[in-house]
Amino acid sequence: MTTPNSLDTAADSTEPVVRLGAGAVRGRLEDGLAVFRGIPFAEPPVGEDRFQAPRPVRGWEGVRDAFEFGPPPPQESGIQGRTGVLEGPTGDDWLTVNVWTPEPGSAARRPVMVYIYGGAYKLGHSGSPGYDAQHIARDGDLVVVTLNYRVGIEGFARIEGAPANRGLLDQVAALEWVRDNITAFGGDPEQVTVFGESAGAGSVAALLVMPSAAGLFRRAIAQSVPGTFFSDELAADMAAAMAAEAGLRPTATDLATVDPRELPALGEALAPKMTQHEDRWGSVVHTLTPFSPVVDGEVLPTTPWQGLAAGAARDVELIVGHNRDEYRLFVVLAGRLGQLGEEDAATALRRFGPGPDAEQAYRAAFPDASAGELYERVQTDWLFNMPSLHLAEAQLAGGGRAHVYELTWPAPGLGGVLGACHGLDIPLLFGTFTADLGNLLFAEVEPSPEALALSSRFRASWTAFARTGDPGWPAYDTEHRPVQVLDAEPVVTAYPEEASRRLWEGYTFPALPLAP
Template identity: 50%
Template structure:
């Protein structure tokens, strides 16, 4: 008979279950339900409970498209995977999911922490508020509520990691896409200071909003419902109604590029708000001036970041459409000259990849080095199929080990031997991530002169940064807070 694992947390005892060699605890509340008066407020710690609380199922998703809204609102929960519930003092890795700041849940099976935990870390993942609930600027509410939720979860980790076999002084936060935008923000937020030792940033978005821009977006969403973007007005609106209004505005965003600037060309109306309080500065400026100097950083991107989000993929991009895009995102650039054999469609995808996700990560590495901190750089160039290439999110699947052999074999444009290569590349990436959580990923740190980069192909190598033409184009660009045009 297997004895199910029980752990005493600061709020009470939780009971999980053994799954092979890993003890798993799901749906542990780290903050009180964001309902009623707490709906748009900063999170407060979960209330204690008596007896033993089952932690066997993931908590409900936060409000988002396609999710059922929990009657109790008990969605600010986290999950723990541990290979050793003793006094092992294992490294702790805390995952922050992506999802364009409008969706995502820790119950996503592609983000299961068992494989990482079995390799010798305590793995934690969390839900946090997204969409209007978490990232809209609302009069009478604190900004960046989704980030505040993440800080609350990290405080829970600090207070409880040791009980699950982890070392609260050796915490690595890591995320992908919007999760990495969150990681970049957490690096510079005063209230997050001291809660983690290392950070991994997979595909850093280049979008951080000024209060003016965020207010314009929130007002437009609220106007869909005939209300103002205030706590008093929005409290009367259901989460589902706000989700529908957000989706309406999202579909209209390309029409608003003159009013909102290039963020209107992205697939999301939300990003962290640089308000001078919760988030004092955009991460590039903050890191370059020494913020988070004592926090080691591993940062990188995939080669074909924009492929999955490209609305033009598979269609012809005219030269006029390319010219308009270049003028919006990279004026006075020489993409055509540096890529003389590329089609307009290929250049359209490339400039969007560079502006939105590739160059923001490279510039974050440069800023981290300028501020005196240690940073390592990577790029994923391996792909398992011809259509998607080395796509956005592929590095996440490899690190978590959740890209199945059948998923690869059944893809209509899968490369020969890709199923076997995937295991090899995934093992390399996961080992490097785990080594970083222990102090060093295993290759030389990045600096702007050598630009040493770990490049993941079928046989990973360490070499100078591969995207030299894009680096040169963007070398004088300053990523910073996005504001309303003019």
């Protein structure tokens, strides 16, 4: 662990100091906000603690400078415009939080928003420039927390001698830190909203039904929820294949012999070979990742859809939504836009569609769609859109309330070919148009007044929800199906993807099984 600085009486007196349970931290004033970076919420998960549940951080003497983001957790190389090689501090203090607050120490008790990054459960770092939360905190006059959690093998591989879903347990530990410490930053621990995108949204969905997370947040926002949750058997089989890449057993003891920074290479080595296991692992071999939350029966007792329908989070207010053209990003990154033929469409429809007659049903529902459009449509539906919609419907079935949105405004980068693709909501929400994924989605294009207005609307809706539970549009119901469409001219209308909704009506998103 990094040794904190001792009390420096010569330090700038304008630098805010906050006293926490573990010790004092010193942040910086930046454009009207106090910002604290790299505060540890748990002990470094290395040595005897490697592959174990996070342990509370030990205290420190004096005042610890909280000026820099903590080191990224070990992870694979790039995807979605991000990179696994991240600039920043090195070391083992992966489990840190960052706080943006208008007024630390205030008695105002502002609402708190806690962000969980995406990255296919194998990438991500809260210090990435795209997650700079200053605009959310400033525009919403609230406290924003971002956090690191273990990804890849360290966080999600199902291995012997270790609890499942260590990455999710890290998130719970960070939320416990928020509960215990956020008052010192002027936040209200009774008004916590957790929000995340892609794998971060899948994490939010999991947290909604995890017993250990109960009571740690009042509201939740899930942006583009992936439908891939693994059964215990599937996850264990995939972990065994990864360990075998290094001639190891899938145990904490064996894997601990590999340096944490070298371990992600096992996942990378397996990725191009995943399709060889399709007969056992199913459609997930055609995704970008061998990692997902594991329905192990203990840490995660059920899938989010099953748990919400049973009322696990009926008292948690929820926003859930997706982007219209989610899968377009992956088609473009693969260089296949305009290159997809009828055979590609037929294979995708049979592989990802709901039920044995999915190909015929999709072709009948979208008679004018090209082969490329069908290929994208079914994968958008299977991977993100229908899991997101069904999460809202499960929440209603369990006696709760949900607000649903769809982003339809197209990304301007690359000549506008990306549409309203996966990840577009991140730069719009954070206002980070030239960082990380924003570099691609807004490539060589200055944000237009239209983009800036939509970005402002995103933040206004999300922060209003964090403050009041009302994002500014009606709650979803299964009769009228009101949905906020986010575009240049936002409107509330009946769910726009009705053809897809009907195709997937009655489908359940089970924990993906291991085939015999």
